[in-house]
Amino acid sequence: MGLLNAMPGAIAQGMIWGIMAIGLYISYKILDFADLTVDGSICTGAAVCAMLVTSGVNVWAAMAVSLVAGMIAGFVTGILHTLLGIPPILSGILTQLMLWSVNLKIMGKANQALNARQFKVVVTQLNKGSTILALVLFCIVIIAILYWFFGTELGCAIRATGNNLNMSRAQGINTKFNIVLALTVSNGIVALAGALLAQYSGAADINMGRGAIVIGLAAIIIGNALLSKISDNFAVKLFSAVFGGIIYYIVYQSVIYMGLDPDLLKMLSAIVVAIFLAVPYWKKQFTKPKKKEDA
Amino acid sequence: MLEIKHVYKTFNPGTINEKVALNDLSLTLYNGDFVTVIGGNGAGKSTMLNAVSGVWKPDGGKIIIDGKDVTSMPEYKRAKFLGRVFQDPMMGTAADMSIEENLALAKRRGKRRSLSWGVTGKERKEFKELLSQLELGLENRMTSKVGLLSGGQRQAITLLMAAMNKPKLLLLDEHTAALDPKTAEKVLNISDSIIKENNLTTLMITHNMRDAIRHGNRLIMLHEGRIIIDVSGEEKMNLTVEDLLEMFNKASGDEFTNDRAILS
Numbered sequence: 001m002g003l004l005n006a007m008p009g010a011i012a013q014g015m016i017w018g019i020m021a022i023g024l025y026i027s028y029k030i031l032d033f034a035d036l037t038v039d040g041s042i043c044t045g046a047a048v049c050a051m052l053v054t055s056g057v058n059v060w061a062a063m064a065v066s067l068v069a070g071m072i073a074g075f076v077t078g079i080l081h082t083l084l085g086i087p088p089i090l091s092g093i094l095t096q097l098m099l100w101s102v103n104l105k106i107m108g109k110a111n112q113a114l115n116a117r118q119f120k121v122v123v124t125q126l127n128k129g130s131t132i133l134a135l136v137l138f139c140i141v142i143i144a145i146l147y148w149f150f151g152t153e154l155g156c157a158i159r160a161t162g163n164n165l166n167m168s169r170a171q172g173i174n175t176k177f178n179i180v181l182a183l184t185v186s187n188g189i190v191a192l193a194g195a196l197l198a199q200y201s202g203a204a205d206i207n208m209g210r211g212a213i214v215i216g217l218a219a220i221i222i223g224n225a226l227l228s229k230i231s232d233n234f235a236v237k238l239f240s241a242v243f244g245g246i247i248y249y250i251v252y253q254s255v256i257y258m259g260l261d262p263d264l265l266k267m268l269s270a271i272v273v274a275i276f277l278a279v280p281y282w283k284k285q286f287t288k289p290k291k292k293e294d295a
Numbered sequence: 296m297l298e299i300k301h302v303y304k305t306f307n308p309g310t311i312n313e314k315v316a317l318n319d320l321s322l323t324l325y326n327g328d329f330v331t332v333i334g335g336n337g338a339g340k341s342t343m344l345n346a347v348s349g350v351w352k353p354d355g356g357k358i359i360i361d362g363k364d365v366t367s368m369p370e371y372k373r374a375k376f377l378g379r380v381f382q383d384p385m386m387g388t389a390a391d392m393s394i395e396e397n398l399a400l401a402k403r404r405g406k407r408r409s410l411s412w413g414v415t416g417k418e419r420k421e422f423k424e425l426l427s428q429l430e431l432g433l434e435n436r437m438t439s440k441v442g443l444l445s446g447g448q449r450q451a452i453t454l455l456m457a458a459m460n461k462p463k464l465l466l467l468d469e470h471t472a473a474l475d476p477k478t479a480e481k482v483l484n485i486s487d488s489i490i491k492e493n494n495l496t497t498l499m500i501t502h503n504m505r506d507a508i509r510h511g512n513r514l515i516m517l518h519e520g521r522i523i524i525d526v527s528g529e530e531k532m533n534l535t536v537e538d539l540l541e542m543f544n545k546a547s548g549d550e551f552t553n554d555r556a557i558l559s
Binding site for chain 1: 348370371372374375377379381385386387388389390391392396399400401403404405406408409410411412413414456
């Protein structure tokens with residue numbers, strides 16, 4: 001029964017990381033930009049939220065500030081890449097390192113408690129029922145907004161930029177602007193997930209973002225493997241990232257329950273992601289390309 | 296319509312790979328001109344098109360489109376004057392986006408992209424009409440991802456995109472070179488009819504001398520980064536491949552060694 005009791009917590013945590021994965025989906029899948037900023041920006045979101053709420057600010061206002069703080073982080077990575085010509089991965093790493101100092105300065109220490117008994121929060125592990133309900137609403141609203149946004153002229157321009165830079169410029173799309181914009185939006189959502197995570201777990205910690213990109217990728221990959229056959233619809237793709245996050249945390253709780261050393265979990269996650277990333281590559285190496293139809 | 300004035304471009308200057316790609320190149324295109332461009336490998340054909348479309352800034356000289364000096368204008372801004380089709384069929388379209396989304400992206404070329412819908416219902420009707428003119432059956436697959444289409448189909452769509460909103464100048468960079476002969480012929484015919492219908496001023500690079508003679512009203516040949524042959528009107532209509540080769544030998548004092556061009 002211990003495992004079953006752990007399930008609501010796994011689902012709630014999975015959904016928070018699923019929201020983070022939605023943010024990552026924008027940079028990784030739509031923009032084709034492996035953005036390591038997220039390891040820092042998720043902590044920034046958590047730190048900002050924890051500090052503001054504990055100093056008496058309304059939790060919704062605090063989350064809004066977290067969102068903006070994450071957007072600024074994404075903006076910086078975008079500028080490093082487009083204006084200074086630094087390669088994507090390195091731009092993300094540089095911002096991530098900057099954020100390490102920023103996050104310490106925000107909290108003034110390495111850890112900031114956010115006690116749900118003391119402060120009014122939206123999600124908390126003390127009340128998993130209302131937390132899951134709130135997270136479902138969060139997911140629906142975020143997916144709806146992004147579904148709308150990526151159907152607009154501006155959203156289409158971002159998708160084209162991620163698809164084909166040459167074509168985009170030839171069609172008059174300012175690719176640099178779109179890269180910065182997408183990274184800004186992406187990290188805003190990641191920081192919002194960080195704010196939720198701080199409320200849920202009752203603390204913001206300087207190390208909480210370590211390896212976040214791998215968990216987010218795992219959620220995207222697992223969700224895609226399970227749901228991509230169902231529909232090509234963009235909303236379904238975003239939902240599958242959340243679903244992947246939930247599955248990830250259910251598996252996570254299960255292997256802990258079965259007695260796996262938690263120290264090994266990060267390695268396990270990394271190996272799972274590596275295998276899933278390798279599959280399409282190996283498929284290409286060993287199968288002949290499908291013949292395309294004639295014009 | 297287009298003026299290229301004394302344009303120079305050297306790649307990798309000061310290194311062992313230094314290559315003078317454009318050497319005092321000048322060319323003027325008039326409204327409605329359809330110019331075919333030939334020349335051996337490394338003669339500067341694609342470099343000339345890249346200079347016009349603004350992929351980089353030339354080392355010297357000026358590019359003027361429709362009376363406007365665009366020499367320092369970035370590529371994405373210049374795009375509003377231009378329609379471009381590339382040699383690689385993968386390069387002209389966004390593979391993960393649908394046919395209608397790709398066409399809609401082209402429709403917004405040169406306009407500010409806002410938060411209104413990326414494709415409108417009115418445009419869907421319009422695109423259906425356009426696609427049916429290609430006679431490739433694409434009008435019934437408008438929501439299919441472009442990545443699922445063949446090279447010929449993708450080039451045909453890229454042509455529609457390039458001609459969208461009647462650009463001041465259409466640039467075709469060996470756009471049939473990667474296709475099989477039958478498909479190449481088809482795409483070339485589509486190009487011809489689109490150019491005629493919209494009366495587009497066009498620069499078309501080809502490695503096929505016969506195509507260069509058969510299409511367009513003017514033919515230029517590039518050699519070592521400058522124009523060595525420029526024929527138009529009656530004279531061009533009566534040209535043969537042998538004439539061209541002879542003109543090349545005379546103009547360059549060189550044997551034409553690009554056998555790909557001779558054979559085709």
